[in-house]
Amino acid sequence: MLCVEHFITKDPEYAISGIVTQETDVYSFGILLFQLLTGKNMCEMTHTVDRAISEETTDFEDPNPPNIVELYIKESNAMDIADPAILEEHGMEIRQQLEDYLDLVKICTSSKGDDRPYMIQVARELRRIENCFRALSTIGQN
Numbered sequence: 001m002l003c004v005e006h007f008i009t010k011d012p013e014y015a016i017s018g019i020v021t022q023e024t025d026v027y028s029f030g031i032l033l034f035q036l037l038t039g040k041n042m043c044e045m046t047h048t049v050d051r052a053i054s055e056e057t058t059d060f061e062d063p064n065p066p067n068i069v070e071l072y073i074k075e076s077n078a079m080d081i082a083d084p085a086i087l088e089e090h091g092m093e094i095r096q097q098l099e100d101y102l103d104l105v106k107i108c109t110s111s112k113g114d115d116r117p118y119m120i121q122v123a124r125e126l127r128r129i130e131n132c133f134r135a136l137s138t139i140g141q142n
Contacts (some may be wrong), residue, residue, distance in 0.1 A: 023113030030108025039083025069109045078102040
């Protein structure tokens with residue numbers, strides 16, 4: 001059985017052009033970051049997304065339809081969709097880091113490649129989030 005994951009995680013621009021670019025890599029990395037945040041793979045999310053699509057009218061004429069990340073999170077915040085194991089281990093104190101992480105996921109998985117950051121910018125943002133987390137952990141130990 002072929003999982004829909006292959007189709008719903010594909011960069012929309014790559015799906016149209018068949019050309020792999022730096023933006024394609026950033027999109028795929030954004031999907032990976034999203035899976036790490038939620039603790040679910042894309043096949044597990046398909047059911048939730050299928051419900052979201054069936055509950056609302058989808059505009060098939062829209063040149064930039066919502067992607068899997070947009071459909072899954074809708075109006076949710078990072079705390080709503082984060083893997084419960086993350087929250088159990090680190091608590092509510094990491095809310096800002098999770099929100100920043102979700103913002104990074106959103107920009108990495110933007111439908112337009114030109115709206116996505118370069119991978120070096122993604123790495124810098126991840127480092128910034130990590131440094132904030134470490135500082136928070138240090139404060140919590142004192």
